[in-house]
Amino acid sequence: MMKIMVNNNRRTYKFPVPYTLLRLASRLLTSRFVQRKLRKRLDQLNEPADWRAMPGENPDTASNRLKLEVALAILENASTKPALREVIQELQHYKGMALIDVQSQDGRRFRIEL
Secondary structure (H helix, E strand, C coil): CEEEEEECCCCEEEEEECHHHHHHHHHHHCCHHHHHHHHHHHHHHHCCCCCCCCCCCCCCCHHHHHHHHHHHHHHHCCCHHHHHHHHHHHHCCCCCCEEEEEECCCCCEEEEEC
């Protein structure tokens, strides 16, 4: 189980994330449903901004298109799903190891531990 800990000056929040939830998230991200939704959003970004734009949002930016294109290229790759499965399987062998442990000067701390 992966443990996420967020500590500010007043409270500490701990979130346990089971590996089954990670597997489910990886399957969802690599599903064809998500790929279709990303492709549809990418097509919307390629069209000129008009009534679809939400207030305060500029959907016709090159950076948004580039981010979606990169994400879609990674998710559409056939080797992504098995690679994610192997990564999650390997993470289970390193229990207790800290992946991220960051502390700011004002005392906030963020830690991800296996």
